[in-house]
Amino acid sequence: MKLSTTILAAAVIAAGTAKAEPVAPGEVQFGDYGGIAESLTGKAGDPENGAKVMKTKSIGNCISCHKVTALSDAPFHGEVGPSLDGVADRWEEAQVRGIVTNAKMTFPGTIMPAYYKTEGFTRPGKAFTGKAAEEPLPPLLTAQQIEDVVAFLMTLSEE
Amino acid sequence: MRMQAKAAIAAALIAAPGLASADPDDDTLIVNGEIEMTTKTSAPEHMSDTYIDTIMSGWHFRSDETQALQMDDFDNSGMIFVDTGRAQWEQVEGSEGNSCASCHEDPADSMKGVRATYPKWDPEAEEVQTVAMQINDCRTENMGAEPYGYTSTEMANMEALIAVQSRGMPVDVKIDGPAREMWEKGKDLYYTRTGQLELSCANCHEDNYGNMIRADHLSQGQINGFPTYRLKNAKLNTVHARFKGCVRDTRAETYKPGSDAFVALELYVASRGNGLSVEGPSVRN
Numbered sequence: 367m368k369l370s371t372t373i374l375a376a377a378v379i380a381a382g383t384a385k386a387e388p389v390a391p392g393e394v395q396f397g398d399y400g401g402i403a404e405s406l407t408g409k410a411g412d413p414e415n416g417a418k419v420m421k422t423k424s425i426g427n428c429i430s431c432h433k434v435t436a437l438s439d440a441p442f443h444g445e446v447g448p449s450l451d452g453v454a455d456r457w458e459e460a461q462v463r464g465i466v467t468n469a470k471m472t473f474p475g476t477i478m479p480a481y482y483k484t485e486g487f488t489r490p491g492k493a494f495t496g497k498a499a500e501e502p503l504p505p506l507l508t509a510q511q512i513e514d515v516v517a518f519l520m521t522l523s524e525e
Numbered sequence: 526m527r528m529q530a531k532a533a534i535a536a537a538l539i540a541a542p543g544l545a546s547a548d549p550d551d552d553t554l555i556v557n558g559e560i561e562m563t564t565k566t567s568a569p570e571h572m573s574d575t576y577i578d579t580i581m582s583g584w585h586f587r588s589d590e591t592q593a594l595q596m597d598d599f600d601n602s603g604m605i606f607v608d609t610g611r612a613q614w615e616q617v618e619g620s621e622g623n624s625c626a627s628c629h630e631d632p633a634d635s636m637k638g639v640r641a642t643y644p645k646w647d648p649e650a651e652e653v654q655t656v657a658m659q660i661n662d663c664r665t666e667n668m669g670a671e672p673y674g675y676t677s678t679e680m681a682n683m684e685a686l687i688a689v690q691s692r693g694m695p696v697d698v699k700i701d702g703p704a705r706e707m708w709e710k711g712k713d714l715y716y717t718r719t720g721q722l723e724l725s726c727a728n729c730h731e732d733n734y735g736n737m738i739r740a741d742h743l744s745q746g747q748i749n750g751f752p753t754y755r756l757k758n759a760k761l762n763t764v765h766a767r768f769k770g771c772v773r774d775t776r777a778e779t780y781k782p783g784s785d786a787f788v789a790l791e792l793y794v795a796s797r798g799n800g801l802s803v804e805g806p807s808v809r810n
Contacts, residue, residue: 423739430739445736446729446743470723477732479722489719489777496773503721 388509391484391502400472401460406482406509416518419511426481426507426515436522447478452524463516466507481507548735549585549744554804557598560693562802569799571700575731582801583744583809586735591756594808603685603754603806606678606761610686613679619670625683628667632690640691640803644792646704653707655788656684657763675783676766681752685761688752688805696749696798704792707785711793714786720777726794741810746771748791749798750807757810764791 388407389395396402405411420428421440429437431446453462465472468480484502492499507515554562564582568575584592598604614625614632629635640656647654650662660683661672673680700708715726729738730746737743751764765782768790772779780786 427739442737442740444738446733446738477724477728479724483721487719487721487723487777488717489772491720491773491775491777491779493776494773496769496777496779498778506721 391482391505394467394482396464396468396471397460399461399464400468400470401458401464402467403460405513406463406467407513409510409513411510411513411515411517413514413518413521415511416514416516419507419515420518426511428515431478434522450519450522452522454520454523455525459516459520462519463512466512466515466519479506481505482509482512549581552585552589552592554582554584554592554596556596556692562693562804563695564801564804566800569796572797577731577745580747580798580801581734581745582798582804582807583747583750584804584807586742586744587809591808591810595804601754601806601808602759603752603761603808604689606682606752606754607685607689607806610682610684613683614686619664619668621667621669623668625663628663632686636687636690638691638694640688640805641694641697643698644704644707644788644795645699646702648703651703653704653788653792655783655791656687657765657783658788660684660687676763676769678761681761681763684752684763685806688803691803692805693802696795696801696803698792698795698799700792700796707789708792708796710786711789711791714790715793718775719772720775722775722777724775726771726790745797746794747798747801748794749801750804750809752805753807753809755809761806764794 386408389404394402394406395404417437419426420434421437423430428434428450429440429443431444433443433445433449433451435449435451437443457465461472465478467482469476469478470480482505484505487501487503490499490501490503491497551565554564556562562582562584564584565579568577568580572580584595594600594602611632614629617624617627625632643659644653644655646652647659654662657673657675657680660680661675664670664672673683698704718725718728726746729743734743734745748764748767751767752761753767754760755762763782765787768787769779769782780790
């Protein structure tokens, strides 16, 4: 029984992959509490790449604000956001995906930037040039990078 | 009585040496062994709707090594630019045969207290003016000279020369009367979340001062120390150049130095430092 469910799930994922189009930033479906149930890419994330995204300044730069003991090979973890140690024990994957995608859907007013949002900004700029840019902007992370970060965060269990 | 209060405060500080490393420190800033700076004081009344009850100079958020550079003018690289500013002060330029000194003579007398009250409403121009705007008005109107670029080296030098005459005096910008409209505009801007990162001034400098963001220690974003010599770029920095850098870092289209928006923001941010000492030229990271 369990086996057949797994096979079925695999078949669904395979079907999703065949379509191969990630959910567009404007099409993301958030739940009532800001979570996102389904993978944005229909594929599993790569936790190893997620770790890289999180600690690289020019990509996710997550450690700029969050302490993550598992990433302590990279220096200077910030204190603006909460520590992410044990985050997988506190949150469901859907909620983690929602927070990484657009944390304001979970925590209205949070300082945390939305990593998969392309429109609706005040004075949108072209990256860090200070010059104006037309919306839609490229999202801060790609759908796959979001999934990779989510996959990495779901490995942060202390139990 | 006053003595006792001081002793009690000192005792309390000694009793609590183990402050978390990221908190602002409790050091005392005395420049050249003689100018006692007020670097922490009660927040002005208009900030009663914020979480901040004590306003603090950015000096408290820097390392002991960086702090020491501002305690003696021989170590303060910003003072080099005060000297250059003084040479500019004496320099005759423009069609009218004037220098700054032609009218204002010794800046130690004529410019004393000026930095502390700017930006302020100019009734003749009928607008809020910054020190930089005044400098350029003098150049174009009274000297017949070209204006300095708003954030140029020459402007920073001249601002440093003017600021240093008020060192140790309390910032005291007026926010009522005709300046109120610009002040309100500046306040709106302070709380507006700009750019793709959707960050306002307040997100970092009101809600998160004292916290580390990467290797940077977030301050309250006070501007009483401007112009500021930054070790990061090894030059004197004007406040509008710093504002521009901050807005750029939110991945936003910046405002222009000297624009109404930044003049309003300067007035508002300066008013959040009412009561702190003028420190310019200060030294920061």
